[in-house]
Amino acid sequence: MFTGVIECTTKVHRLYRDKNNLCITLNNPFLYNEIKINQSISHNGICFTIININHNKKIYSVIASEETFYRTNLNVLKINDEVNLERGMKINERLNGHIVQGHIDTTAKIIEIENKNGSWIFSFLSKKSLYNVVVEKGSIAINGISLTIIKCAKFRFSTSVIPYTYEKTNFKYLKIGDIVNVEFDILGKYILSKKNEL
Structure with a gap:
């Protein structure tokens, strides 16, 4: 975990x-x-x-x-x-991101990188439909990094990357066309699974 x-x-x-x-x-x-x-x-x-x-x-x-x-x-x-x-996380420490299992759900292609004068907006095209799995302001893990979704559609979503995250991760090496690993929020997956059972 x-x-x-x-x-x-x-x-x-x-x-x-x-x-x-x-x-x-x-x-x-x-x-x-x-x-x-x-x-x-x-x-x-x-x-x-x-x-x-x-x-x-x-x-x-x-x-x-x-x-x-x-x-x-x-x-x-x-x-x-x-x-x-x-x-792996320690049980006695604060959870600073969100719960990430390390089980990749799909991959996505970077389709746009926008420099916002202090941060970056990365837009992705998902290989798998995002329907009912992601929500705006929800959490998502990109290459293992806990990020917040700022916009999402059926296959497209975007996140904001602050300078600290950009410099301390491999985001600074990514470019348009690169493929990243995506893990959806486990809470959203459980809710969708239970909804499909009804």
Whole structure:
């Protein structure tokens, strides 16, 4: 479980396929005792379990199943790409973003970036319909970042990105046409699920 408040970014060190799985090795920005094997960390919003750590080379590895590969933007991930990281939330701390599971619902393409003289408006075209899943002023996670929706339609939505978020995440590297991971608010998904049962 995560909050959508990114701790730091890191670079992809190595990518290779193992049968239907994608193995990802990343540079380790954390101290020696801050991560461990079997720990879950959000990578661009995707919850991955650490399977290997090499403290001497300052790298660690995770693995993506075929299902994760096809549901997310991993098919466009490249060596040296910058990835957003967040370790699992602690129960005794404030929830500063919103509840993020690390389970990607769909991907979206950036269709517009507007510089608002101090912040940025990013507009996206979702691969999946947003009908009844998102609302204006509701929460959404983009590449693992907790953001507020300012406008939404059936497939299109936009969010505002403040300078701190822009500089501390991989938003500063994104451009029109890039594909991002999207996780809808779990509360909205539960409400929609119960509504469909009626």
